[in-house]
Amino acid sequence: MSSDSVATDRRQRLEPAELRRQVERLGPWFHNLNLRGVETAPDHPLGNFLEQMWWHVQQYLPEDMTGMRALDIGCNAGFYSQQLRRRGAKVLGVDHDEHYLTQARFAAAVEGLDIEFRRMDVYELDQLPTAFDYVLFMGVFYHLRHPLLGLDKVARLVRKRLIFQSMIRGGPERAAVPVDAPITERAMFEAPGFPCMYFIENRYAGDPTNWWVPNEAGMEAMLRSAGMRLLAHPFTEMWICEPAGAPA
Ligand SMILES: C[S@@+](CC[C@H](N)C(=O)[O-])C[C@H]1O[C@@H](n2cnc3c(N)ncnc32)[C@H](O)[C@@H]1O
Incomplete structure (x- = not known):
């Protein structure tokens, strides 16, 4: 399906000055979206990270997702939801923060994209x-705060592919871990x-919601333990997975 046919003529038509005013009113933005020439977060400290992520993600999505259902968890202002919709998927974007959902609904309306955004916590x-x-x-x-509980719930919703990204710290090594070991093994x-996973008691990068940061081996072990088979690892922080069966 072409991007024209999913971006229907239900576009919210705002004059450029009004569009700019609304974007400002709805800030601060985490996603730097380009809404018909108006950037929502042009001075983002992470630069054009969305474009870099998208460069990887799009390689693992069908060009034509017509008839497919896609879920964007922690959708924020809906950058990925929009991209999925442009490929023709029926999209549900969920986030627990109403501030971001308001941005997502506004941005989708400006782009004329029919996307459902729902307030929902990962644990729900x-x-x-x-x-x-x-x-x-x-x-x-x-x-x-309860990452495995969340991951188990996410994994159960995957029919074809999970596209996963996390902050990762520690080295790139993967130790050979025995299936079992005596209690004397230290x-x-x-x-x-x-x-392993590092626990952040207070803050990291000024953010009190950065709770647990895994190393690569730990992230892979948790994805497998949640019932995922790892298909690709495009870069340190990202894995492409498919369901492997029932979670451990
Ligand atoms: C770092 S942003 C990532 C946004 C987007 N997924 C991306 O990759 O650009 C984290 C997002 O997850 C949302 N979030 C964090 N914890 C959540 C939870 N427990 N349930 C639902 N959304 C959550 C935040 O509100 C925020 O929009």
Whole structure:
């Protein structure tokens, strides 16, 4: 489906000055969207990170997603929701922050994109009755105080692919971990690449919602443990997964 046919003529038509005023009124923005020439966060400290992420993500999505259902978890102002919709998918974007959902609804209306945005916490995702062909779970995992609880709920909603991204720290090693070990075994915990997650008691990067930051081995182990098979690892922070069966 072409981007023209999903961006219907229900576009909210605002004069440029009014569009700029509304964008300002709805700030601050985390997503730097280009709304018909008006950038929502041109001075973002992470620069054009969305474009860099999207460069990877789009390689794992079908060009034509017509007839597919996609879920964008922690959708923020809806950058990925919009991209999925432009490919023809029926999209649900969820976030627990009404501030961002208001931005997402406004931006989608400006672009004339028919996307459902719903206020929902990751921990409530098991209330959704059916699975989604594509699930994007990007930039949220490390914000969860109960990350495995959240990941288990997310994993159950994936029909075809999970596109996952998290903040990652520690080295790139993967230690060979035995299926079982005697309680006297202590050395393996010291090995570089033993799966682990760093707990942030106070703040990291000034953000009190950065709770747990895994290393690469730890993230892969948790994705597998949640029932995912790892298909690709485009860069340090991102994994493309498919369901492997029931969670451990
Ligand atoms: C770092 S932003 C990432 C936004 C977007 N997914 C991306 O990758 O650009 C984290 C987003 O997740 C949302 N979020 C954090 N914890 C959440 C939770 N427990 N349930 C739902 N949304 C959550 C935040 O409100 C925010 O919009």
